[in-house]
Amino acid sequence: MMRIATRLVAVTLFFPLFAAGAQAQALLNLQGRDHICSFAPDEVLEGDIYSFASSKQANDMVADIMSTVGLVPRFEIFAANVPNAAAVIEGQQRLIVYSESWIQNTADNNRWAAIALLGHEIAHHLNGHTLEAGGSRPPTELEADRFAGFVVGKLGGNLQEAQWLFNRLPRHGSETHPPRSARLEAVAVGWRDATGGSMNTPPAPETSQDSPSPAPSDTLVGDxxxxxxxxxxxxxxxxxxxxxxxxxxxxxxxxxxxxxxxxxxxxxxxxxxxxxxxxxxxxxxxxxxxxxxxxxxxxxx
Ligand SMILES: [Zn+2]
Missing domain, CATH: 3.30.70 (Alpha-Beta Plaits)
Incomplete structure (x- = not known):
């Protein structure tokens, strides 16, 4: 078991997966709250954060999400005792952490909720939000939400599925997070960018590294x-x-x-x-x- 320093603060997120057997846990030493990009407002966690191996489902979803933009994942994903999910940095390593407990209890195996959540957190890393001082703030949250809608659309989910998770957020925003209505709108715009707004059967997931799909124009996973x-x-x-x-x-x-x-x-x-x-x-x-x-x-x- 790796044992490093201590303290972490604010984290937030979530999603549906199964823990892959008994795995050693590690105490995470995360950079200060300034570099943590979370999913939901008003959730602060103090104390030690332990990571656990992520599930195969989680790793597969990350690969699916990255395939929509033709990029190689350069971060690791762990289950951890966080409120739902967050993009964080430990030393030089970029991590996505999510609560297996939260997702199992809340999302009831809702694959699209998990894709949207992971997509949101991945967007924080790809867009450099976790490199910036300041942590979560409304404009970066909306960029991440737009990408969440985009990946659900690219991978074949409908708009309701893309928004499922966001409909469960608190109505009002905070200093760090925009109000729910804005987040639903960002998801819809991202979903539209991925699908052309068609309510028909969305396109099959793209897997070819040779032909990455165009990403939403405001998201940095661009050309x-x-x-x-x-x-x-x-x-x-x-x-x-x-x-x-x-x-x-x-x-x-x-x-x-x-x-x-x-x-x-x-x-x-x-x-x-x-x-x-x-x-x-x-x-x-x-x-x-x-x-x-x-x-x-x-x-x-
Ligand atoms: Zn976020």
Whole structure:
């Protein structure tokens, strides 16, 4: 059993799976609450967090979700004593943790609820939210919700199935999370992006790495990026400073880990504006260049 330091705070999430037999548990040493992106508001957990091996179902769902955007998972998933689910960082390792107990008791084997939950948490990692100081906040939650709707749509679920989980959230938002109505809307938009809004049978899941599906345009799992600065992993604070500066200037920038993208040099945090087309990327480039003269456009996958 791995035994590391102690304290964790705020976490939140959930989903349906079976624990895969008796597994050793480990005490997690998670970065401060600043880097924890959770699913639901108002849930704070204090004390030690223990991780347990995830179920095969959970691992399979992660692979399915990643197949919709043609990316390789670069994070690990564990069951843990958290309220429902969260995207967290332990050292350099990106983790998704979820409560097997919560999901078994609540979701009653609702596969789509689990896909939506995992999709939400995965989006936090892919969009760099867990690299940013500040943890959960309404705009990043809505980005993650949109991706949740997107993956359910891509994998064949209908809109009601995509929204099932979100209908069980509290009506009012909080400092960290938007109100339920906004989250339902974000899920619907993501689902529409995946399906074209068709109420007919959705397309079969895509598995080919050669033809990744287009991701929702506001989600960073996109194709075209304006790169407005790259920093080594050891310079997270500089990357965050650039991010904050450009956001203040009104640019829709996010932080990505270049390890996620085949065409990028690995080992960097890049501040980027994501676009769903080459043309839009070059339009964005003009705006970015006013602040970062050496910004450039790069294809992500
Ligand atoms: Zn979240």
């Amino acid at each position: 075209w990026f304006v790169v407005a600065g790259s920093f080594p992993h050891s310079s997270t604070s500089e990357a965050n400073a650039r991010l904050a500066q450009l956001r203040q200037s009104g640019l829709n920038v996010n932080l990505v880990d270049t390890d996620d993208y085949a065409q990028f040099t690995n080992g960097l945090l890049s501040v980027v504006v994501a676009s769903d087309s080459r043309r839009r990327a070059f339009e964005e480039l003009e705006k970015v260049k006013r602040h970062v003269p050496d910004a450039y456009v790069k294809k992500g996958n």
